[in-house]
Amino acid sequence: RKEVEQDPGPFNVPEGATVAFNCTYSNSASQSFFWYRQDCRKEPKLLMSVYSSGNEDGRFTAQLNRASQYISLLIRDSKLSDSATYLCVVNKGDSNYQLIWGAGTKLIIKP
């Protein structure tokens, strides 16, 4: 099983729709979880951290399910500018410093 696994997509979604991504992780000792977005040939940018209780930032909602070892990202009212690759990131279980990155899910918002 991969350390962090994501559906590579692409997800082709009409503007205004709601889209959800899941990500699974293999190390039950992981404590820190993040979603990043990466535009083509650009650096990853932190979208949001994921907390145990779930958290929301505007149109974006992140959830953590420790029992099943997955995290999710929900994007509501999607906009053309949401088109990007979304990276699921988890800290290596026995490490505070080392982040393990998923390969990303590509999202394409169509007008």
Add this chain to the structure above:
Amino acid sequence: EPEVTQTPSHQVTQMGQEVILRCVPISNHLYFYWYRQILGQKVEFLVSFYNNEISEKSEIFDDQFSVERPDGSNFTLKIRSTKLEDSAMYFCASSEEAFFGQGTRLTVV
């Protein structure tokens, strides 16, 4: 907004040469990282640096690589005897949540 700055943005080097990639992290951050991303592949952790020493490194970070913080602000990644497969984007990041610089595209020819 404070940002991580990397130079150069693009470096082309001949196989076997040494390169130094430079980063200026966000000034009040304590943790610094180097990552690389081969074109079309996922981001890979190379090394973390705290209190002027390496705190962790990955299997990729072998004797070919070294990091320094020579003057308390710049944070450098040195790659010795570059190979074709070292061609990638190299990202510097600071803090635990990893605020990234814009990266250096290294092309080894």
